[in-house]
Amino acid sequence: MTGWRGLVRLAWRRDRIMIGVVLVSIWLLSYYSAVAVPTLYSSSDQLVAANAAANASTGVVAMYGHIYDTASVGGVAANKVAMLDFLTMAFLVIAIVRRHTRGEEESGRFELLGATPVGRLAPLGAATILAVVTAVVSGLVTIPAVIAGGWPVGGSVLFGLAQTGVGLSFVALTSVAVQLSSSYRVCGAWIFGALGVTFVLRMIGDVSWDRAAGVVTWLSPLGWAQQVRYYDGDRAWPLLLPLALFAVALPVAAWLQSRRDLGAGLLPDRLGPPTGRIGTPLGLAWRLQRSGFVGWLITYVILGALFGAIVDTIGGLMSGPASEMLRKLGGVGTFNDIYLTLIGVIAAFGATAFGIGAVMRLRTEESSGHLETVLATRVTRLRFFASHALIAFVGSTVLMAVLGLVMAAAHRTGSSGYWREASPAFAHLPAVWVMVAVALVAVAWLPRLDWLGWAILAGVVLLGELGPLMGLPSWVQKVSPFAHTPKIPVEAMSWTPELVLTAVAVALVVAAAVGFRERGIPVT
Amino acid sequence: MTTVIETHNLAKSFGRTRALDGLDLSVEEGEVHGFLGPNGAGKTTTIRVLLGLLKADAGTASVLGGNAWTDIEEIHRRIAYVPGDVTLWPNLTGGEVIDLLGRLRGDLDKDRRALLLERFDLDPTKRCRSYSKGNRQKVALVAALASRAELFLLDEPTAGLDPLMEAVFSDVARELKGEGRTILLSSHILSEVERLSDRISIIRAGRIVEVGTLDEMRKLHTTSISASVRGLAPSLDTMPGVTNLTRDGRLIRFSVDADNLDAAVAAVAVAGVDSLVCEPPTLEELFLSKYEGGVR
Numbered sequence: 001m002t003g004w005r006g007l008v009r010l011a012w013r014r015d016r017i018m019i020g021v022v023l024v025s026i027w028l029l030s031y032y033s034a035v036a037v038p039t040l041y042s043s044s045d046q047l048v049a050a051n052a053a054a055n056a057s058t059g060v061v062a063m064y065g066h067i068y069d070t071a072s073v074g075g076v077a078a079n080k081v082a083m084l085d086f087l088t089m090a091f092l093v094i095a096i097v098r099r100h101t102r103g104e105e106e107s108g109r110f111e112l113l114g115a116t117p118v119g120r121l122a123p124l125g126a127a128t129i130l131a132v133v134t135a136v137v138s139g140l141v142t143i144p145a146v147i148a149g150g151w152p153v154g155g156s157v158l159f160g161l162a163q164t165g166v167g168l169s170f171v172a173l174t175s176v177a178v179q180l181s182s183s184y185r186v187c188g189a190w191i192f193g194a195l196g197v198t199f200v201l202r203m204i205g206d207v208s209w210d211r212a213a214g215v216v217t218w219l220s221p222l223g224w225a226q227q228v229r230y231y232d233g234d235r236a237w238p239l240l241l242p243l244a245l246f247a248v249a250l251p252v253a254a255w256l257q258s259r260r261d262l263g264a265g266l267l268p269d270r271l272g273p274p275t276g277r278i279g280t281p282l283g284l285a286w287r288l289q290r291s292g293f294v295g296w297l298i299t300y301v302i303l304g305a306l307f308g309a310i311v312d313t314i315g316g317l318m319s320g321p322a323s324e325m326l327r328k329l330g331g332v333g334t335f336n337d338i339y340l341t342l343i344g345v346i347a348a349f350g351a352t353a354f355g356i357g358a359v360m361r362l363r364t365e366e367s368s369g370h371l372e373t374v375l376a377t378r379v380t381r382l383r384f385f386a387s388h389a390l391i392a393f394v395g396s397t398v399l400m401a402v403l404g405l406v407m408a409a410a411h412r413t414g415s416s417g418y419w420r421e422a423s424p425a426f427a428h429l430p431a432v433w434v435m436v437a438v439a440l441v442a443v444a445w446l447p448r449l450d451w452l453g454w455a456i457l458a459g460v461v462l463l464g465e466l467g468p469l470m471g472l473p474s475w476v477q478k479v480s481p482f483a484h485t486p487k488i489p490v491e492a493m494s495w496t497p498e499l500v501l502t503a504v505a506v507a508l509v510v511a512a513a514v515g516f517r518e519r520g521i522p523v524t
Numbered sequence: 525m526t527t528v529i530e531t532h533n534l535a536k537s538f539g540r541t542r543a544l545d546g547l548d549l550s551v552e553e554g555e556v557h558g559f560l561g562p563n564g565a566g567k568t569t570t571i572r573v574l575l576g577l578l579k580a581d582a583g584t585a586s587v588l589g590g591n592a593w594t595d596i597e598e599i600h601r602r603i604a605y606v607p608g609d610v611t612l613w614p615n616l617t618g619g620e621v622i623d624l625l626g627r628l629r630g631d632l633d634k635d636r637r638a639l640l641l642e643r644f645d646l647d648p649t650k651r652c653r654s655y656s657k658g659n660r661q662k663v664a665l666v667a668a669l670a671s672r673a674e675l676f677l678l679d680e681p682t683a684g685l686d687p688l689m690e691a692v693f694s695d696v697a698r699e700l701k702g703e704g705r706t707i708l709l710s711s712h713i714l715s716e717v718e719r720l721s722d723r724i725s726i727i728r729a730g731r732i733v734e735v736g737t738l739d740e741m742r743k744l745h746t747t748s749i750s751a752s753v754r755g756l757a758p759s760l761d762t763m764p765g766v767t768n769l770t771r772d773g774r775l776i777r778f779s780v781d782a783d784n785l786d787a788a789v790a791a792v793a794v795a796g797v798d799s800l801v802c803e804p805p806t807l808e809e810l811f812l813s814k815y816e817g818g819v820r
Contacts, residue, residue: 106614106653182653182654183614183615183653185615271617271649271650271651272616272617272619272620272649272650272651273617273619273620273649274617274619274648274649275619275620275623275648276616276617276619276620276621276622276623276624277623278616278620278623278624278627279623279624279627279628280627280628281628284624284628287616288613368611369607369609369610369611370611370612370613372572372575372577372607373605373607373625373664374625374628375575375576375577375596375600376575376577376600376603376604376605376607376677377600377625377628377629377630378596378597378600378601378628378629378630379600379628380596380597381596518579519579520572520577520578520579521572521577521578522577
């Protein structure tokens with residue numbers, strides 16, 4: 001561990017803006033969510049009704065968890081913001097640990113450090129320390145933020161500590177994941193896969209909270225954090241679970257690290273083919289994005305089957321008064337329809353993330369220097385641009401189609417019609433395309449601000465999830481393209497917004513193509 | 525003889541940095557043209573403009589008779605390129621990268637590829653992430669040299685290669701020249717340029733400051749002479765064109781320009797010579813003389 005102090009300073013120097021922005025976002029988000037609650041519900045009856053309605057909707061429970069005490073002040077608002085905080089925290093610590101361990105190692109920069117009197121475990125230790133401090137500070141500052149927003153003190157302390165617990169869990173898991181492969185990307189696939197699995201586990205656990213299957217919640221670090229039941233029973237002992245995971249996983253990571261060679265993974269690199277068959281820019285783009293896309297595709301098939309299979313359990317999960325309440329609140333549509341609509345929106349966010357990721361690959365090809373080599377052949381900029389853009393658009397479209405079709409197929413009995421239940425996934429496609437096109441514009445015109453695509457997606461997700469809760473003016477909420485696509489089957493299909501959004505997407509792609517053709521390459 | 529690369533008054537700025545400042549470069553068909561300059565002089569920027577990757581702010585750049593910015597497809601069909609900083613796709617094998625670039629260029633020559641793999645002693649089955657710097661360089665070299673391109677743009681092609689591989693590269697470059705191909709060889713490794721180049725352009729702060737064959741350049745510069753003499757050869761002290769004169773006992777050293785070489789040697793001979801060493805200017809000295817006082 002010799003030299004870890006210097007490495008922590010280096011890591012902080014490189015990440016301080018990212019960490020600062022994310023933490024402030026978490027704090028503001030938490031504070032405003034707490035502030036918004038009294039303005040939404042003027043009486044405690046309304047609060048109970050809203051919590052009951054949230055419990056009644058499988059979609060809401062699947063995303064944010066079950067509320068055990070419907071009189072909970074935090075209730076659905078706390079569950080929502082907690083899940084967003086948890087996921088943000090998980091992504092942040094994964095990024096910190098992965099960047100400063102495997103990322104540095106693969107880039108070869110470690111070699112430079114390895115020649116100095118820095119201990120073998122110092123890089124892992126430094127990355128872990130920075131990530132843990134980040135998680136602790138984030139949780140501790142969240143506590144006064146939500147207390148100031150008006151939530152009870154006891155629950156707020158647990159609310160903040162639960163967030164820190166999620167951070168610790170994912171620091172631990174990431175520190176092991178980065179030992180597994182010599183590739184930064186493959187290590188990323190392992191840890192993000194693990195995050196996905198923990199989310200699905202707690203989702204299954206929450207949906208079946210009152211049945212035997214509910215126990216799977218306890219397999220998920222996200223589930224542990226929820227089971228602290230801030231404002232909803234307030235129990236501190238599940239906070240010990242992340243500490244236990246941390247205490248077990250970190251020595252494992254250190255042991256793996258101290259046994260292996262610098263730059264190597266647990267699994268050795270296999271030799272590959274001596275000749276290649278890739279011969280077009282599209283072939284190259286596909287080869288680079290193939291494994292990522294296949295991962296997403298498998299996830300979407302599984303989620304589609306899962307979502308489809310649990311449609312019918314909704315009725316069983318709802319008590320009579322709760323369903324009555326939901327009818328009064330929602331007004332339109334059956335519960336199944338509301339659920340399908342929700343799934344459509346969430347899946348669209350995911351497909352957009354895939355699309356933006358595919359666009360960002362175009363950008364990393366440039367910043368890593370590969371693009372220069374490719375453009376020195378007779379490949380034109382437009383062909384190169386088009387091949388990655390094609391994968392972004394076709395890929396996200398296929399994901400949505402697969403989700404809709406599998407979900408509708410998995411819902412056998414009591415289906416309101418195959419196409420009717422598959423179509424919600426398709427309705428959001430034009431909005432997905434607009435988002436992907438925006439990311440393309442950013443990469444083409446503002447290559448140094450290439451993260452804008454991600455930032456705008458994050459903004460749109462927050463608008464969609466929290467905009468109504470926080471009572472933002474409707475024109476602000478309408479900025480999101482997803483606010484314009486029809487929420488079928490709850491709403492009627494309407495073609496005008498779909499066509500307008502598609503036209504906007506096309507115009508943005510043309511603008512991006514023009515920008516990419518005219519600018520200097522490479523911008524690094 | 526046709527001109528393969530021709531730039532006029534090329535200018536390119538990045539923010540406040542002026543990378544190219546009125547660059548006039550001319551490369552003739554069939555020659556190996558050395559493109560010499562220290563780090564940051566604008567070599568890579570020039571090559572990127574020639575490849576149509578960067579758009580010049582002013583001036584013209586023509587490559588193989590076409591406009592470097594607009595006629596990309598036509599030009600790139602006929603050129604091969606080795607970038608200065610070779611980065612490869614970490615999860616593809618070396619063989620896959622060579623074939624990919626060959627196909628994208630449109631002229632994959634399997635026999636030549638096999639021959640070059642053997643000559644450069646490169647294992648094509650390894651993933652690029654596990655190659656050393658020298659081996660990555662070899663992948664880029666094989667990919668470029670296996671082509672039937674008319675023009676090769678090589679940006680510091682031997683960076684990271686061991687002397688044995690440098691020799692292989694020099695052999696291949698000479699063979700290509702023998703076949704009438706043109707090579708623009710950008711480098712700051714003077715010995716390499718000296719060995720291979722027919723003509724040399726020296727770039728400094730975004731401008732070409734000198735062009736010519738090595739012989740022509742030498743004529744413009746001084747020869748260094750060291751002699752062991754019996755007398756003092758006092759006329760050297762006042763002779764025009766003589767610089768850096770030092771006397772150390774009987775050993776006398778000085779530099780003299782081409783016009784006064786005659787008279788200087790005669791002056792030494794008059795003093796009585798025991799031994800005489802006469803060195804033509806090395807490229808290094810030519811280069812340094814262009815950079816005296818540092819970059820503007």
